[in-house]
Amino acid sequence: MRPDTPSDPELKTLQLPSGAVSYSEAGEGPVLIGCHGCPGSVRDWRWMGPVLERSLRLIRLDLPAFGGTPLATWRDASNGGRAGFVLAVADALGIERFAVMAHSAGGPLSLELAANHPDRITAVAFMGVPGLRPHRPLREHPHAHSIARLLWIPGIRQLLTLQLRRGFEQAGFPKGLPGDALRQSMHVVNAFDFPRQSTNAAALRVPNLLAWTEDDNFIEAPISEELAEALPPGVRLTFPDGGHYLQKTRATEIAEAIAELVRGTAERPREGSSTQR
Secondary structure, eight states: OOOSSOOOOOOEEEEETTEEEEEEEEOOSSEEEEEOOSSOOGGGGTTTHHHHTTTSEEEEEOOTTSTTSOGGGOOOOSHHHHHHHHHHHHHHTTOOSEEEEEETTHHHHHHHHHHHOTTTEEEEEEESOOOSSOOHHHHHOTTHHHHHHHTTSHHHHHHHHHHHHHHHHHTTOOTTOOHHHHHHHHHHHHTOOHHHHHHHHHHOOSOEEEEEETTOSSSOHHHHHHHHHHSOSOEEEEESSOOSOHHHHTHHHHHHHHHHHHHHHTTOOOOSSOOOO
8 A cells, every 4th residue: 555645855955075965854753764776766765755754754865876866976886885875964964873764775785784883773674675695687687797897997888878778677667767877776786795685684683674575576575585584583564466666565554664663663772882894
């Protein structure tokens, strides 16, 4: 289920020393920061917003190279690097502790945050995220890592970007995505570190939620089931259908569960100091 109308707050711009960040915020209460997939933007949370904003301060980020945040603001595509970006935004907004939610490729980034910065993160919620081994698209396209490396070569970059655009459109992503968004998506995928995922899953100590669908064409159900077993006990939401974009198709059910989780853990005692990557 999803609400009758979506929530689309006015976009704001935050200036980091490295550049501009596009984001939106709405609601009051414990802070929840949304990290979208690749490609993606603040709009990925528009159907969950009406429920979450009733009791939480929901901050939606355009991650670097996506939406209104330029790639130049933060070029590091590694999960540790992108986690640093989220922490830098939180610092700039004066937010010391917050919960984080993630869809798809935002998952490894959010797990990195939650596992290694328990002093900052109160809870984490995952929706259709990568697990502990390659999911179907990565297995079917093992050359993705080679493509990412070739994208650094100027003479080849434009040709490969055209091919990437066709491939993303055939996979169901919107037409006309900027070149930086396409290329950064490949760099983020290339940075997936499944052994690191396993380490982070075992190290996680903050309350967690994991949601998935049985008919997800990107992250197949067994991948999510394995991740559910590796994470500490938490909230598990499984749906027979809803596809990969369950934050839209199952917005109400998931948002209600996330709001309950975040409200219940916002005052959780601070963990020990951050673990360094």
